[in-house]
Amino acid sequence: MANTLTLKVNYNGSLQTIGATDKLYWQKAGPFAYGAAGAILVGEYNDGFHIVNSSNEELCTSAHPTNLKYVSSSTVSIDGGAAVDLNTVTTSQCLDLNVTCSPAAEIIESSFFVYGSSEENTPVGIRVKGFKQGDTSWSDVGGSANALSLGISSFNTEHNKYFGLSVMPITNGALSGTLKCSVTCV
């Protein structure tokens, strides 16, 4: 009797679970390149999004997850396309926070953010933008004070919360953070 949170995303042609040792990897435009060869220039947002395993090998070999790139506060580039309104991003283009409740329950609040050395801190060297699917504008989602609400859900055994992320390095180097997702149920 417990709730589970599972992060999923569409790649290789179907909705896939992000495994316990898999990683989300954002890079510059072009084919998959882990590390310096794929580095996003300082001051630019991601032009590529991949799922890699614990050995940094690409898992999305036949079809990558949708790359969502921050363009302006209300627009997004989807897989390199021209800027469009953020609220046109579909659920299938988002990360899917899949919540299972046992027993069934309603979600009275849910949220996510990305943090660095501690949860109140933003990731060092990265600006992280995020949105809940349907939002009209991006939000800063770095640090617990910037947790972005994913809202409520009615009584059920399974819930899906869709959101997107875009990252911009503000310093050089291998940069990272921790994605925290939370749900409260009654």
Added chain:
Amino acid sequence: MLSNLRLEGWHAVLSNGDEFDDNSPILQTDNRSPWRELERIASERNLSIVSVTIFKWTQRITFESNGYKLVTGTATHSRINLSQGKSIVANYRWVRREKENVWEWGICNNINSWIIETPPGVEMCPDPYDYNGVQYAIS
């Protein structure tokens, strides 16, 4: 009476002395949780929920209403390190007393319990391992 066999759940007492837990047959419905059904029944009978005990493995917390609204539920927090590929999920059970100026939370996992205060209206159960406000470890 609380069962000694169950590892997790809640037990509540209404103002007329009636007792329920999350396994009570009368609270099992297809469209709301046992807690929400208890709230509905209490309202229908013009009663209030005066006490809630939550339990999870070795932990147990009891909140008396003292005239305030009580709510109970669960919370789950997951952390995914984006570069280490390490995923951690933590499950908690909580009870909340909604005072006018502060919401008091009793929160437990399998081995620890905490009392945490948040401003009124904060629906997200605080994560005891990441809360910088008023917090008391009680075990």
